[in-house]
Amino acid sequence: VTVYSESKGWAKVKANGKDGHVSTKYLSTTKPGTGSTAVTPEKTTTKYVNVSSGTLNMRKSGSESASIVAKLSKGTEVTVYSESKGWAKIKANGQDGYVSTDYLSTTKPGTDSKPSIP
Template sequence: IKANGKDGHVSTKYLSTTKPVTGSTPSTPEKTTTKYVNVSSGTLNMRKSGTETASIVAKLSKGTQVTVYSESKGWAKIKANGKEGHVSTKYLSTTKPVTGSTPSTPEKTTTKYVNVSSGTLNMRKSGTESASIVAKLSRGTQVTVYSESNGWAKIKADGKDGYASTKYLSTTKPETESTPSIPEKTTTKYVNVSSGTLNMRKSGTESASIVAKLSRGT
């Protein structure tokens, strides 16, 4: 034979007609799957090996995408954030879970108004009379109602969240003192004193203090 520019002899039993696989030949890539961290709270520990006592390589937050190489005995061999390790398979899901950063469907709300006959309406921390008062709402205050249950409404008013009794909320805005009322019917008259001035008093009694002295013809 001739090999590497040199001539010589070798045993035929160590020669083959096809090229054998060597370490430098790329092997078939390992089959992987993509999964997501799905913890209800906190983070998921990625450990050096598939055991609870192994050292923690990284802490993975909910929704983190991971590459799964293999799964065995409740542990998955994964790669996440450029690091390799093992995590419990029960905290991995094939679909991405909803996380706090994902916009949720807006809650359906209604608009109502505080309708107390007098005083103010207490907005409490929870739906019970013994709960602490968050704010006092005056008659006519517009509130956003999230839900109603057992005579209590979960509301937002003046930038604060709390609960108020449903019986003091109405769908229409009640008249308040600031609402202009029908003007009082008046008549025009003139001061008619034979001499001097007419005392205008603070109240309808001769002993009330004098506010002003009005001349004839005023």
């Protein structure tokens, strides 16, 4: 939250685009750790698209029959939220979707030395 002012135990704040007041006892200058009451964000990892040729289809859900949301080229950096049953829930180029974990690599694949022919 953005704190505008504090007075008598209350803080005038902006959060999620709205202005309001909250008790200062529930504010911290540091991001809280994984307390038992805090909602912890999903742990994400960064991986890279590693296809030998062509592009990798990012799908709406973890299924071969799901519609294609985007096509990702080799070396595209993706944020992996979770992996299950051979599918990874990812964010790439600002979009969420699913890709096969077979085509993700923890290291950025080298680009071919030969220029691609248009």
